[in-house]
Amino acid sequence: MVMETAVREAGRDFIRDIIAADLEAGRVTSVVTRFPPEPNGYLHIGHAKSICLNFGVAQEFGGRCHLRFDDTNPAKEEQEYIDAIERDVRWLGFDWGEHLHHASDYFGQLYEWAEDLIRQGKAYVDDQSQDEIRGNRGTLTEPGRDSPWRNRSVEENLDLFRRMRAGEFPNGARVLRAKIDMSSGNINFRDPVLYRIIHARHPRTGDSWCIYPSYDFAHGQSDAIEYITHSICTLEFEDHRPLYDWFIAQLPVPSHPHQYEFARLNLTYTVLSKRVLTELVRRGLVESWDDPRMPTIAGLRRRGVPPEAIRDFVRKVGVAKANSIVDVAMFDHAVRDYLNRNAPRRMAVLRPLKVVIENYPGSAEELEAINNPEDPSAGTRRVPFSREIFIEQEDFMENPPKKFFRLAPGREVRLRYAYFIKCHAVVKNAAGEVVELRCTYDPETRGGNAPDGRKVQATLHWVSAAHAPEAEIRLYNPLFLRPDPGAGGDFTQDLNPESLVVLPGCRVEPQLAHDDHDGAFQFERQGYFCRDSASKGLVFNRTVGLRDSK
Ligand code: ATP
Ligand code: MG
Numbered sequence: 001m002v003m004e005t006a007v008r009e010a011g012r013d014f015i016r017d018i019i020a021a022d023l024e025a026g027r028v029t030s031v032v033t034r035f036p037p038e039p040n041g042y043l044h045i046g047h048a049k050s051i052c053l054n055f056g057v058a059q060e061f062g063g064r065c066h067l068r069f070d071d072t073n074p075a076k077e078e079q080e081y082i083d084a085i086e087r088d089v090r091w092l093g094f095d096w097g098e099h100l101h102h103a104s105d106y107f108g109q110l111y112e113w114a115e116d117l118i119r120q121g122k123a124y125v126d127d128q129s130q131d132e133i134r135g136n137r138g139t140l141t142e143p144g145r146d147s148p149w150r151n152r153s154v155e156e157n158l159d160l161f162r163r164m165r166a167g168e169f170p171n172g173a174r175v176l177r178a179k180i181d182m183s184s185g186n187i188n189f190r191d192p193v194l195y196r197i198i199h200a201r202h203p204r205t206g207d208s209w210c211i212y213p214s215y216d217f218a219h220g221q222s223d224a225i226e227y228i229t230h231s232i233c234t235l236e237f238e239d240h241r242p243l244y245d246w247f248i249a250q251l252p253v254p255s256h257p258h259q260y261e262f263a264r265l266n267l268t269y270t271v272l273s274k275r276v277l278t279e280l281v282r283r284g285l286v287e288s289w290d291d292p293r294m295p296t297i298a299g300l301r302r303r304g305v306p307p308e309a310i311r312d313f314v315r316k317v318g319v320a321k322a323n324s325i326v327d328v329a330m331f332d333h334a335v336r337d338y339l340n341r342n343a344p345r346r347m348a349v350l351r352p353l354k355v356v357i358e359n360y361p362g363s364a365e366e367l368e369a370i371n372n373p374e375d376p377s378a379g380t381r382r383v384p385f386s387r388e389i390f391i392e393q394e395d396f397m398e399n400p401p402k403k404f405f406r407l408a409p410g411r412e413v414r415l416r417y418a419y420f421i422k423c424h425a426v427v428k429n430a431a432g433e434v435v436e437l438r439c440t441y442d443p444e445t446r447g448g449n450a451p452d453g454r455k456v457q458a459t460l461h462w463v464s465a466a467h468a469p470e471a472e473i474r475l476y477n478p479l480f481l482r483p484d485p486g487a488g489g490d491f492t493q494d495l496n497p498e499s500l501v502v503l504p505g506c507r508v509e510p511q512l513a514h515d516d517h518d519g520a521f522q523f524e525r526q527g528y529f530c531r532d533s534a535s536k537g538l539v540f541n542r543t544v545g546l547r548d549s550k
Helices: 014-024 045-060 079-091 103-119 130-135 154-165 215-225 235-250 274-282 297-303 307-317 328-342
Strands: 032-035 064-069 100-102 123-126 175-178 193-197 211-213 230-234 258-262 352-357 364-370 380-386 388-392 412-415 420-428 434-442 470-476 500-508 521-523 527-531 539-544
Touching (some): 014 045, 014 230, 014 258, 032 045, 032 230, 045 297, 064 103, 079 297, 100 103, 103 123, 103 175, 103 193, 103 215, 154 175, 154 193, 211 215, 215 235, 230 235, 235 258, 297 307, 307 328, 328 539
Parallel strands (some): 032 064, 230 258, 352 434, 470 539
Antiparallel strands (some): 123 175, 175 193, 193 211, 352 388, 412 420, 470 500
16 A cells, blocks of 8 residues: 555645645635535545545635535435535534535536537537447547537537427437547547436426536536635546546636545445445445444444544545555544543443342442543542442353453452452352352442452442443444455445344443433443434444454
C-alpha cells in the first residue's frame, strides 16, 4: 500500500495545501465546497470522510459548504433517503446554513444549456437503445462507432428533444448525447448521455419532468451555478474531470469550478458500496439501514458510536491521492479511545450467576461508585448492594487452572465498590451445572479495601439480584468474515453467521433503567454499550469491546 498519506503536519493534506495556496495567490477570495450525495441510499462511513473534508476545509478557511442533493434519477431516489442524509450530516456535527441545494433546482437551467449545446451542433438525439449505445462505445483499446443518428440537423434535434421533454416517447426510446469524439482515448468523451427519458415522479419536482439530466451533465454545472471553488470528489471521477471542464467551456456558466480528487475510504471487513448495502437491506440480510452491524452513519449511531469518534477517525486516516485500505481495528480504536475518556461507567452482568452472601445481615445498602475514573467531574452514583447478587458466570471456576485468578472455592475476591467475598460452597442443578455460589463477606472491607492490607487477585463487577432489572444485550461482531468481502464473487458467502449474538436475561445496574444519557456507557470489564433506540424495553447494543479481540 502506498503510504503517501497526507498527514504531513497535523491536519494538513494536499487539498488543504491547494486551498491555502489559492487563497494566498488571490485565485479565490473565499472557499466554497459542497457535499453532493445522491439520495439513493443511506450515508456510510466513507461518506463521512467526504463530509468531514468538505465541511472541515470550509470551516478552517472561513468559507462555506453546501449540502447538495444530486437528485437526477427519480427511479432510484426517495424522500426517506433525503431525510436520512440531512439527519446524518447534522448528527456528524455539520451545518449547511442556508445552503441546502438540489440538482433538481437547476433542471430548468440545465435544460436550457442542453438546448444551447444542440444549437451549437454539440449535442444530438440518439434513437439507439441503451444496449446499442453500450455496444458501440468501444473499449479502452478500440474506438467506438458513430451512432447512425449522429448527424441529425439542429432543427430535428431541437424538435425531438422538445418532444422528449413533452412526454411523447416512452422510457428508453431516445437520449440526448453530447457530440464529442467516439474515438477519444477517454471513454467519457465518446458522446456521453446528457438526458434520458424517465417517466417517474420526482420527490421534489413531482411530474414536471419526464426527462432527467445525467449525473455527468448535472454535476459540474450545478457546481458552477453555486460558485463552488473547490469541487472535491473521489478518484473514480478523475477521468470525468476533462468532460466536466469541456461542458464548462461550452456553456455560459456563471463560474468555473475546479475539481480535485482524493482516495475514497476503504475498510477491512466492511462493504462501502451503496449497491451492496441496498441489497443487504432489500434481501433482509440485515434488519434495516440502521442495523447496528451496518457501516451506515445511522447504524453506527444506533450502535452507540459518537460523532466525535467518527471525526477523530477520519482525521487520523488523512486525505491521500492513492487508494488504500484501512484496518477496521483503527476505527474501533478511535471509538474506544473517545468512549474511554467520556463514557459513564455502569455495571451489567451479561451471563448471570447467583451469589448468596450468607453472613450479610438485613436488607440492603447503597454504595458509592465512580462514574468515570478518567473524568473526575463526572462524579459518583449510588449502587444498591444486598445479600443476593449476580456475578458473571465466567468469573467463577470450580477447578481453576493455574492462571485463573478470579473466584473459586476457598478463594477471596473483591466486588467492585463493595466488599471482599469468599466462596465456600457450590450449588449445582440436576445436570451438574453450577447455578449458585455460597459466599461470605468481610464487613471490614466496605468500599473494597481491607484494613489489614491483605490483597486479592481479582476485582469483579456485580449487580444486586433484587434491584437489577433484566435486560437484553446484543453483541455485534463483524458482518463479514473476510477482510475483503465479496472478493470471491458473492458477498453473501462472506456473511458472518455470528454477526449478532443476542443475550436475553442479562441483569443491569438499576440506574441504567433511568439514565437519560443517550450515548454509550462503559459496562465495567465488558465494553461499551448503549440503549437500543429502536426498542422499547431495556435493550443494549454493544458499541465496541474494551480491547481489540484479534
Ligand atoms: P454511488 O455508487 O451510488 O454513486 P456513492 O457512494 O458514490 O455511490 P454518492 O451519493 O454519489 O454515493 O456520494 C456522495 C459523495 O461521497 C461523493 O462525492 C463521493 O465521492 C463521496 N464518497 C462516496 N463513497 C466514499 C468513500 N468510500 N470515501 C470517501 N468518499 C466517498
Ligand atoms: Mg457517486
